[in-house]
Amino acid sequence: MRNLIVSTIFLLSLASCKKSGRDGGSVITPPAPPEAKEYTFEASPMWADEFDYTGAPDPNSWTYDTGDHGWGNNELQNYTTDAKNVQVKDGMLTITAIKEPSGSKAYSSTRLVSRGKKDFTYGRLEVKAKLPSGRGTWPAIWMLPTARTYGDWPKSGEIDVMEHVGYDPNVVHFSIHSEAYNHVINTQKTATRQIPTAMTDFHLYRVDWTPAYIRGFFDGVQVFSFANDGKGYASWPFDKAFHVLINIAVGGNWGGVQGVDDTVFPAAMLVDYVRLYKLIP
Structure with a gap:
C-alpha cells in the first residue's frame, strides 16, 4: 500500500507539470520564475586577487585568450601573454594596449580570463578599476x-559588468546578452551612466548575480536590473557556471565606430582588485 501511495503521488506530480496539446500529446509547462526575494552574500570573499605581488597574474586564478582573428567584432588587436601587455606591480594589475605589429595586427593587448580556474554560478563580483x-x-x-550549454553566443549568455568605448569618454555601460535579448536584434538590456572620472580615478564595478535577478552597480549605486522571467534559457541562460574576463580591445564594430587615434597608445587599464562573494542560499 505504501508503494502504491508513493507511485500515485509521483504520477500526480508529473501530471501537474504537463498539459494536453491539441494533438492529444503532452506539452511541458515552462518553469515558474524563482521566488521573488532579496538575496544576500557572504561578507568575506570566497576568492579575491588583490594583486599584492609582482610579475605575471596568479596562474592559480588566471589564464589567457590569445590570438588575432578579430574575436567576432572585427577587432584590431592581437591578444598576447607578453609582460609588456599584462603585468602585476605596485599593488595592481595593468593591461596595456600597444601600437605595434603583433601577429597579423597592428596592435597588441591582453585578454585575461579566469576560465577553468575560478568559475562560479551566482555570486557578487566586484572589480575596482581605472x-x-x-x-x-x-x-x-x-x-x-564556461561551457556553452545552450549553444554559441548569444544563446549561452554574456554579462558585461563594465564596457567603455574611448570615443564616448566616461560613459560606462552594464549589459546582459541572451538569445532573446541582444544588440544584434535590437533587444539588448543595457544601463548607461556617465562617470566623469572613469579614466582618471578608480571606480567600483559590481554585479549581483542570483537565481532571480542580475543587478549592476557603479560605485555602489544600482544602475541595472534584469529579472528571471522563468521562460527558459532564451531569456535566462544564467544558471550555469561563468568566468571573468578583463581586456582592452582596439577598434572593432563598436570601439572603432569613429576610428582609432594612434597617438593615445600605449593605453592602459589598471585594476586594484577583483573580489567574488558567495551567494547565501
Whole structure:
C-alpha cells in the first residue's frame, strides 16, 4: 500500500507539470520564475586577487585568450601573454594596449580570463578599476559561460559588468546578452551612466548575480536590473557556471565606430582588485 501511495503521488506530480496539446500529446509547462526575494552574500570573499605581488597574474586564478582573428567584432588587436601587455606591480594589475605589429595586427593587448580556474554560478563580483582613454580603445570587465550549454553566443549568455568605448569618454555601460535579448536584434538590456572620472580615478564595478535577478552597480549605486522571467534559457541562460574576463580591445564594430587615434597608445587599464562573494542560499 505504501508503494502504491508513493507511485500515485509521483504520477500526480508529473501530471501537474504537463498539459494536453491539441494533438492529444503532452506539452511541458515552462518553469515558474524563482521566488521573488532579496538575496544576500557572504561578507568575506570566497576568492579575491588583490594583486599584492609582482610579475605575471596568479596562474592559480588566471589564464589567457590569445590570438588575432578579430574575436567576432572585427577587432584590431592581437591578444598576447607578453609582460609588456599584462603585468602585476605596485599593488595592481595593468593591461596595456600597444601600437605595434603583433601577429597579423597592428596592435597588441591582453585578454585575461579566469576560465577553468575560478568559475562560479551566482555570486557578487566586484572589480575596482581605472579605464584607459583615447578613441579606439574598448576596455571591458565581463563574464562568459564556461561551457556553452545552450549553444554559441548569444544563446549561452554574456554579462558585461563594465564596457567603455574611448570615443564616448566616461560613459560606462552594464549589459546582459541572451538569445532573446541582444544588440544584434535590437533587444539588448543595457544601463548607461556617465562617470566623469572613469579614466582618471578608480571606480567600483559590481554585479549581483542570483537565481532571480542580475543587478549592476557603479560605485555602489544600482544602475541595472534584469529579472528571471522563468521562460527558459532564451531569456535566462544564467544558471550555469561563468568566468571573468578583463581586456582592452582596439577598434572593432563598436570601439572603432569613429576610428582609432594612434597617438593615445600605449593605453592602459589598471585594476586594484577583483573580489567574488558567495551567494547565501
